[in-house]
Amino acid sequence: MLFKIRRIFNDSKGRYGSPRVYQAFRREGVAVGENRVARIMREWCMTARVMRVYRRMTRRRDHLKALPNHRLDVGKPVAENQQWSSDVTYIKLGKTYVYLAVVLDLFSRRIISWRLEEKLNANLAKATLRQAFTSRQPEADLVFHTDRGIEYRAARTQALLNQYRVRHSMNRPGRCTDNAEVESFFKTLKGELLHATSFVSLRQLRKHIKDYIDGFYNSERLHSSLGYRTPLEFEKIN
Incomplete structure (x- = not known):
């Protein structure tokens, strides 16, 4: 055994x-x-890799335009491409930080797009979102949930959401748990891939993140929230 x-x-x-x-x-x-x-x-001292996750700290910008949390009204998704969630986290690379943005389908917890860049801005959010639209082709009235970061409220990001007739949903002020699914993914990624591992270049880090998301997280990792199925498996049987 x-x-x-x-x-x-x-x-x-x-x-x-x-x-x-x-x-x-x-x-x-x-x-x-x-x-x-x-x-x-x-x-036999077989302990799963875990770590504490520290979020990027941003100043509250309550004076900027924000949107309501539509997830509170629509309930849980019952199929793919009904509700997506997105966020950005930072990753230490040498003496600096780089930024990882992801889009997650809340039905299957599948990461459907991601980008890793040196700068945190609206271009990062928009490019990640455009990649998700290209790969999934959702119907109108998709709920897209994010935090209140300015990169998601930027005009260029809002224009893309309007183009696809998306309902943009945001965290309530001070409620980062409104986006718990993406927060959970970041914690898992950092604990299972990045903890106690050093990367020497952005290219190397991209490759490892790609291998983790495509080769393990979406296709092999058993998710307790999905009845211990993988996201790809969950989508196939539902």
């Missing part, structure tokens, strides 16, 4: 704790107790 547990743990590159290792066994049809898996992993 130890070798089977270690295989699953190593295949996840140390990203799985005991609940996901146990669920991986269930998917393989192996009968084993969850407590036994946890005990063996604890005894």
